[in-house]
Amino acid sequence: MVTFRAHGQQLGFVEGPVDLRDGGVVVTSIDHGWLYHLADDEDEPTRYARTGGGPNGATEGPDGRLYIAQNAGVHPGVFDPTTPVGGVQVVDADREVSWVCQDPIWPNDLCFGPDGLLYVTDPTRTDANGTPVRNDGRLWRISPDDAQGQLLTSLPWYPNGIGFGPEDDAVYVADTGGGRIVRFALDARGLGEHETFARLSHGGPDGFAFDADGNLYVCAIGLGGEPGDVEVFDRSGELVEVLSPGTGDTHYTNILITEDGRVVLTSSKREEILVTNDLDVAPLPLHPFRTPVG
Numbered sequence: 001m002v003t004f005r006a007h008g009q010q011l012g013f014v015e016g017p018v019d020l021r022d023g024g025v026v027v028t029s030i031d032h033g034w035l036y037h038l039a040d041d042e043d044e045p046t047r048y049a050r051t052g053g054g055p056n057g058a059t060e061g062p063d064g065r066l067y068i069a070q071n072a073g074v075h076p077g078v079f080d081p082t083t084p085v086g087g088v089q090v091v092d093a094d095r096e097v098s099w100v101c102q103d104p105i106w107p108n109d110l111c112f113g114p115d116g117l118l119y120v121t122d123p124t125r126t127d128a129n130g131t132p133v134r135n136d137g138r139l140w141r142i143s144p145d146d147a148q149g150q151l152l153t154s155l156p157w158y159p160n161g162i163g164f165g166p167e168d169d170a171v172y173v174a175d176t177g178g179g180r181i182v183r184f185a186l187d188a189r190g191l192g193e194h195e196t197f198a199r200l201s202h203g204g205p206d207g208f209a210f211d212a213d214g215n216l217y218v219c220a221i222g223l224g225g226e227p228g229d230v231e232v233f234d235r236s237g238e239l240v241e242v243l244s245p246g247t248g249d250t251h252y253t254n255i256l257i258t259e260d261g262r263v264v265l266t267s268s269k270r271e272e273i274l275v276t277n278d279l280d281v282a283p284l285p286l287h288p289f290r291t292p293v294g
Contacts, residue, residue, distance in 0.1 A: 004245045004274040007038055008045045013076040014266040014273060016058035017256035025264055027273060028055035030077045038273055049095040053083030057109030062288040066091040067118060069107035074125045088120060088142060101142045103149030109161050112287040114168040118142040121159035121173060134158040134177045152191050161207040164287060166214045174205035181205055181218060198237040203228060207254030210284035222250035230255060245274055257283035
């Protein structure tokens, strides 16, 4: 039996867990406009940096800075006049926040690729009347050095989580409304053919993480109000296990496997961070900290 321990209360709609190289885990809070830090030896998280708007996905860069998918405070965020637009932000060692690129409109998640560039999902969240929509979006590739953004493709579905698996010539994207993980072929020119890599047994995929063996752990949110869970797929995309955190939340939105073998979930509707040591699992190293292939 896997038991998760809750950390924090009233943290807001938490997402984007990052395992910092200098210790601890940072999560974003979309509706608070803050990042929170959970130290390795502490039970309660503390405020780390204020981004304003709606900080969504997060990842660490090679220089230790944090890169944030800033969704501009759209639902479930709260409109913040100090951050009225979306894009990618960066938080430096002094906790100062600045913009990297404002080409994406409502970015959701991001990761580094093997080329040192940021890959960003940018779902359309509302129509012209402000009504929520879930059937449109974009994928971007952004240089953190010169702030140049490249629109890789537009999509007729809602792109959510994004990440690289064991191979470097493909990028994986969560299609939340379609209930699947999509694998895009990738080279220096951009995206190639895509295919459905895995299909969830229920709900919609949000964030995900790969373990060192190439298994894929996907946060399945309860789109119909049912409790969410974590679905585990092997390297061929077959469902092999379902993990139920047991708190009844509909929105376990993001998952992190830390270097010391802990599994961290953001429980967004319950506004808390869940951690377990009960799974014998190691993470697949993320770019830019992965040994290059070949």
